[in-house]
Amino acid sequence: MIVTAKLGFSAAHRLHNPNFDAEWNRQKYDKCDNAGGHGHNYVIEVSVSGDIDPQTGMVIDLTKLKDIIRRELLDHVDHRNLNSDVPFLGGVIPTAENLAVSFWKRLSPAIDEGALCQIVLHETEKNSVVYRGE
Numbered sequence: 001m002i003v004t005a006k007l008g009f010s011a012a013h014r015l016h017n018p019n020f021d022a023e024w025n026r027q028k029y030d031k032c033d034n035a036g037g038h039g040h041n042y043v044i045e046v047s048v049s050g051d052i053d054p055q056t057g058m059v060i061d062l063t064k065l066k067d068i069i070r071r072e073l074l075d076h077v078d079h080r081n082l083n084s085d086v087p088f089l090g091g092v093i094p095t096a097e098n099l100a101v102s103f104w105k106r107l108s109p110a111i112d113e114g115a116l117c118q119i120v121l122h123e124t125e126k127n128s129v130v131y132r133g134e
């Protein structure tokens with residue numbers, strides 16, 4: 001059984017790899033390399049798999065799961081600059097791919113009922129990534 005909680009946050013980022021020159025970065029990241037930075041309204045879907053607890057009828061209480069997501073992730077990234085304001089993203093180029101991996105590392109140990117099995121991160125309405133762990 002898989003249950004999913006869906007939440008949103010807004011954050012600014014700039015995609016830029018300092019190991020390469022301006023032209024490489026412009027070609028790779030286009031608008032997301034804008035030095036002024038820009039933001040996205042991200043949507044994250046966190047899925048937990050496990051057995052249904054016969055006493056509660058639930059895999060994990062979704063209210064509790066959302067509290068964990070807020071405490072571990074959203075309180076740290078919402079309305080922040082992902083390049084500079086979030087210690088656990090230090091040194092990470094904040095692409096949706098890298099964010100999903102970093103979010104997995106923070107969330108996985110915090111989920112104590114069932115197991116984290118998938119993170120879907122929507123950067124825009126049209127662009128999203130799916131991460132299922134290593």
Ligand SMILES: [Zn+2]
Nearest residue numbers: 013032038040
């Ligand atoms: Zn962007």
